[in-house]
Amino acid sequence: MKPLIATIALLLLIPAHSKDAATIKGIIKDQETGEAIPFAHVLIGDIINVSNIDGEFIISAADFEEDGAKLKVSYMGYENYSTPLSEIEPYHTVLLKPSVTQLMDVAVFSGPSIMRNVFERFHLNYEMERQHMVGYYQESMSDWEKTYYVAEGIMDIYTPSNLDKNTYPLVNPLRTRKKVFEKIDVIDEVLGGNASDMAQSSIWRKQSFLSIKNRKNYDYFYAGATSIDGQDVLIIEFEPNGNKGNTTGKLFIDEETFALIKIEYDPIIDNYSFWESVSWTEEYKQQDGVFKLVSVKFEGTSTNHAYNYHALLVINESNVIDEMPSDISMMNIYDSFFDMAQEDFTDSFWTGFNFMKLDNTVSRLLDTGSKF
Structure with missing residues (x-):
């Protein structure tokens, strides 16, 4: 049996004001510059997708109950983003905060x-x-x-x-x-x-x-x-x-x-x-x-x-x-x-x-x- 994505949308998956409860759409930006972030990872459970060159993304939420399910976004050099599906807007803007990483000792890490x-x-x-x-x-x-x-x-x-x-x-x-x-x-x-x-x-x-x-x-x-x-x-x-x-x-x-x-x-x-x-x-x-x-x-x-x-x-x-x-x-x-x-x-x-x-x-x- 092929583990394909279910096509039946679960009612009340995200807020009632959303017209498409099975799909989440949005854009990912740098919190400081406002610039779009392309090819960021977007996850709900084990389902993964990426943002396009304009930072926009679309991902199916049809397989996930509202309780406990979260939208997660990650990109190298930024802090992780996570928010419950219940708080997602019809077109959701994700602002990623740049992370601060200390340069590690070259003598230790060759x-x-x-x-x-x-x-x-x-x-x-x-x-x-x-x-x-x-x-x-x-x-x-x-x-x-x-x-x-x-x-x-x-x-x-x-x-x-x-x-x-x-x-x-x-x-x-x-x-x-x-x-x-x-x-x-x-x-x-x-x-x-x-x-x-x-x-x-x-x-x-x-x-x-x-x-x-x-x-x-x-x-x-x-x-x-x-x-x-x-x-x-x-x-x-x-x-x-x-x-x-x-x-x-x-x-x-x-x-x-x-x-x-x-x-x-x-x-x-x-x-x-x-x-x-x-x-x-x-x-x-x-x-x-x-x-x-x-x-x-x-x-x-x-x-x-x-x-x-x-x-x-x-x-x-x-x-x-x-x-x-x-x-x-x-x-x-x-x-x-x-x-x-x-x-x-x-x-x-x-x-x-x-x-x-x-x-x-x-x-x-x-x-x-x-x-x-």
């Missing part, structure tokens, strides 16, 4: 010593069992003046245990939509969906820079501290120490558990036919005693600097399963998610699922039907 703790605790900190996940996926391509297309989908994702021989996630698109605003030759080359790649965490990927055989190819440097979810977070910068390393980036590590909770990395690309540069961001959150992947972001720039490609996967729900499914028709990893996609860009298209609100630029583009 890069290599921190990473030894991180690697020794991989099997304690991260989920090793098979997972069924339901996630929202979005991709788009633009240049410096206009957007060429946007495509979205709700994905059923099955990830094998890191001990399984089959280490590639299985993906089944549940609902997809796309809109091409202007046709260019490379759209067909990239439009297809990368949720399979993105659901494969760097923690367990065999070719990852964090794998047992590759981690020795990097030097690690302590670079300071910040906070997230009320916990102190250590920052480690890493770079290749020889010609076998192929990635640079930053690691954000929970000081108490030594778990990686955010990874920012840039593969070093030489002589690649299409991409000039690419960058990845993975984020993890603790659930049921282990840290699980909750969001992955990919950005790429073409070799002639003409096109910028963006992709985002948000894992809204994640549950342990006993075995990989054999009775569900899964896509080949090279198949396109969007061959049969619809062009319905109303919010009602996603009824029963969590999704990310489209940013204002794309929304205006859809309304006018013209190019920017």
